[in-house]
Amino acid sequence: MLMCRGLAEIASDYIDGELSGRQNLTVKMHLMMCKDCRTFIGNLRASSSLLSAHSAGRPDEEFLRQIDERVTEALKNRATKDSESD
Amino acid sequence: MDTAARPELETSLIDDLKRGDATAYHRAVREYSPGMLAVARFYLDHSSAEEVVQDCWVTVIDAIQKFEGRSGLKTWLHRIVANRCKNKLRSSNREVATDFSESLEPELADRFNAKGRWDLPPKLQFHESADNLVENGALSDCLDKHLSALPETQRSAxxxxxxxxxxxDDVCNILDVSASNLRVLLHRARQKIFLMVETFQETGEC
Structure with missing residues (x-):
């Protein structure tokens, strides 16, 4: 029988639709009877969608500007090389 | 603008990049660098990861000429970053260490009794949704803080x-992890975020 702990262990697989049909059914049956696990799954799902909305690890503008500089220089070098080989 | 969601925009961006259009590069650097940095951080420390992403953009200028669009631009860029990181790790003999043995965070595992039932069940339903995240600066800061505290492997995944x-499939490919290990990485990271939001909602503190 699937206990709450067992369900918590496979909760992300359930949310992402990665369980087999049989496992999925077992989780659904448990959820029908267990309010705590329904809250847990709901909250884990909410955490996951918070993350989709929150694109963290955004590089700072200074870092992006450095890339721009290197790209601009490399583009210039490339254009010079192209015109020399023409 | 998210070009990945609009294939015709991505095609025109790729054409502009192939022509060496500086404005297109400026736009692409801003759109794709966050993801490229996430890939690099899976393998490397912060400053080496930034260095790799910079180097990759320079490589892209030539490599894009041969890009045939078999994968999306984003996946292609992420693979370039991953390959470069792997080479760098090989040359310095560094390995990425990850523990895939436990699927529950210890803090969550402690909330079940010996029979596997909840001892300390989640008390509240989260009312924080993606919609009010933008308005809730404190929650957003808290997410930032916890995300940066995650092990790199979990965070990148x-x-x-x-x-x-x-x-x-793409994540497994880019990060070179098996499907089952990816499931563990994702689940562990989500649990940490779950625990963080729970504390935040109950106490208002991060």
């Missing part, structure tokens, strides 16, 4: 899957 919306 989470970012590629959730924030950059890669499919599982």
């Amino acid at each position: 989470l970012m590629l899957y959730e924030a950059h919306q890669h499919k599982s």
